[in-house]
Amino acid sequence: MAPTGVAPDRRPARQDEVLTDAALDFLAALHHRFTPRRDELLARRTARRAEIARTAALDFLPETAHIRDGDWRVAECPPALQDRRVEITGPTDRKMAVNALNSGAKVWLADFEDASAPTWQNVIEGQLNLTDAYERRLDFTDANSGKEYALRPAEELATVVARPRGWHLDERHLRDAGGTAVPGALVDFGLYFFRNARRLLDLGKGPYFYLPKTESHQEARLWNDVFVFAQDWCGIPQGTIRATVLIETITAAYEMEEILYELRDHASGLNAGRWDYLFSIVKNFRDAGERFVLPDRNAVTMTAPFMRAYTELLVRTCHKRGAHAIGGMAAFIPNRRDPEANAAALEKVRADKDREAHDGYDGSWVAHPDLVPVARAAFDAVLGDRPHQKDRLREDVDVRAGDLIAVDSLEARPTFEGLRNAVQVGIRYIEAWLRGSGAVAIFNLMEDAATAEISRSQLWQWIDAGVVLDTGEKATAELARRVAADELDALRAELGDAAFTAGRWQQAHDLLLQVALSEEYVDFLTLPAYERLEG
Known part of the structure; x- marks a missing residue:
């Protein structure tokens, strides 16, 4: 296996540091073992969508009721992920990496997925930047001001949780001998894990991941099998990897417990987003009639009845199983040129984070360093010195299958x-x-x-x-x-x-x-x- 389709003048500097023979052998093993199952699961997505088109309905799975009724918990959370009250998200370019790690957030979601366009340069440089951070070689100079930025002391840096691409997107620059592209998810996960797992353990942390666009517990099972194989290959103790799954598809919302169960030896939590979740509702129910027509996206807030059902069910599910519940994104970019609009927007962010903290979430996302103190204050007020609030079981939450797709409950x-x-x-x-x-x-x-x-x-x-x-x-x-x-x-x-x-x-x-x-x-x-x- 070797990189293909990369013009010499576009070959990223230091590419050979990433694509060593040993790393490529590892990617080849992942590809040959798991890509056929990935392909089968993508076909299952198509079949499930056809069933939704026929019935205009979804329900909790009867065949997995024993999992939902069972007495089990996910693995104990490692110390580095105990406190996740504020997480900052962003791509893995050098400037973002320094700013995110220095932001004061507890976690940085280092994103190879939705916040990163997958040019080959971005794929390779992102891997280099993360390793450079762990080796304390990461810095950058602002091209406009000339100001130099470097990493703060290690104990002040955010813990990295890397997000690989979803199962659907291939990496055209890496192909096997038959010309088949390697799934981008395996490239991003494989290179990051192979290069950094041992290094992270030496730093007292570990290889932690966010898993995007999961649509079923079978897909979570595939990830778990990837983790088991990868840990064995690299001689890393089983259970070292920890994964947080984004519940950002409507089908996954009906399988939260099953997803945690499949990943139980590696699971650390679930996350509730908004745009991808709404995108999934539209995608699956796009031709199911007027009652599934969403209004303007900005009119669909987390307080909409069907969104409340989803977010509260997520907290109850996570805490019942000993996992972290992580809330959604505050995407506002502070605008210092308009103090009045800035203050109004920050108040909305504050109210949103207050709601999440009082609902039982253990942490939440922000997209800009200036929002870290706002989110932290909201969770500090509820958590105090505790790292999380998993003891809040939210047994008052009772969500029925129809509640999650009650789009017609909106008046907008x-x-x-x-x-x-x-x-x-x-x-x-x-x-x-x-x-x-x-x-x-x-x-x-x-x-x-x-x-x-x-x-x-x-x-x-x-x-x-x-x-x-x-x-x-x-x-x-x-x-x-x-x-x-x-x-x-x-x-x-x-x-x-x-x-x-x-x-x-x-x-x-x-x-x-x-x-x-x-x-x-x-x-x-x-x-x-x-x-x-x-x-």
């Missing part, structure tokens, strides 16, 4: 401004992604691929359902094209012809319309986008 309806915002955000995000940037500041929010997914999915759903917007206009392909054309003209006027032409705005516009207006719904925007990604 789709609006023209919601449609325009979906177009604006979609184009802006895709353009940055095509240039190799996966974490993008848009309208004072830090956005990642999940934002683009929910935006384009809502356009598809509204047009397919023939939704009538608040202006009286019907959501149609023609309306979406007109709004997108207006947005492209506005961007050209804002940026100027030279900057507009230098960017990838037309390609982003075309790709958004392709996935939003296609008769055949595309499962992941990043699949056709990856074909257009340079490098």
Whole structure:
């Protein structure tokens, strides 16, 4: 196995440090052992979606009732993950790595997934940056100010939890002898684990992971088998790995206990997000009728009844099984030029984190270092000196199957401004992604691929359902094209012809319309986008 399709002038510096013969042998072993099962599970996703299309329903699995009724707990949490009250998320570029590690957060979600466009440069440099951090070789100089940044003392640094790519996305730059690409999930996990597991143990920590876009307990079982194999291969004690699973698909919400059970020797918690979860609802119920039509994405908060059912069930499930419950993202980027708007936005963040802490969550996410103190204050007020609140079992929570998909409990309806915002955000995000940037500041929010997914999915759903917007206009392909054309003209006027032409705005516009207006719904925007990604 060797890297393919990388032009010599695009070969990342220090690539040979990452792709040693021993590392490639390990990736080859992972690939040959587990990719066939990955392929089977992706096919199961398709079959399950067909069943949802037929029934417009989901339920807790009768065949796993014995797991939900059983008396078991996940493995004891390692000391480095006991206190997770604030977690900061972001890609693995050098600047972000230093800022995240120094942020004062307890955990840094080092993201190879939604916050990172998977150029080969990003894949390799991300691996190097994490190892450099553990070797205390990580620093950077701000190109504008010339200011130098270095790591704080080790005891002040956030604990790293790496997030590999989801099962669906292959890594085109690594192929076996038959030309089959290695799953990106195995590349990201495999390189990080192989390079750093022993080093992390020497530092008193371990190889910790976030697992994205899991759709079933069978997929969690696959990850667990990967962990067992990897630990044996590298001579690492079984149970060293710890994994937190993002419950960001609607199908996984019905299998939280089963997912923890499959990973019980390696599980450390579950996380409740928003955009990917809503994206999954739209994806699975996109043609199931008016009662599943979501309003504007910004109108669907965590306090919506079906979102409350999901978030409270997650806390109860985690604490029943001894796992951490981690809350959702505060994506606001502080804006010092508008103190009034800044204060109002920070108050919303504070209220959101207060709600999570009082609901029983053990920690939560932020996207910017300035939000770390806000989130920490909310959890400090509830936790005090305790590292978590797993003793809060939330036995008052009683969620039925229908509660999780009661989308029609919302009074809000789709609006023209919601449609325009979906177009604006979609184009802006895709353009940055095509240039190799996966974490993008848009309208004072830090956005990642999940934002683009929910935006384009809502356009598809509204047009397919023939939704009538608040202006009286019907959501149609023609309306979406007109709004997108207006947005492209506005961007050209804002940026100027030279900057507009230098960017990838037309390609982003075309790709958004392709996935939003296609008769055949595309499962992941990043699949056709990856074909257009340079490098």
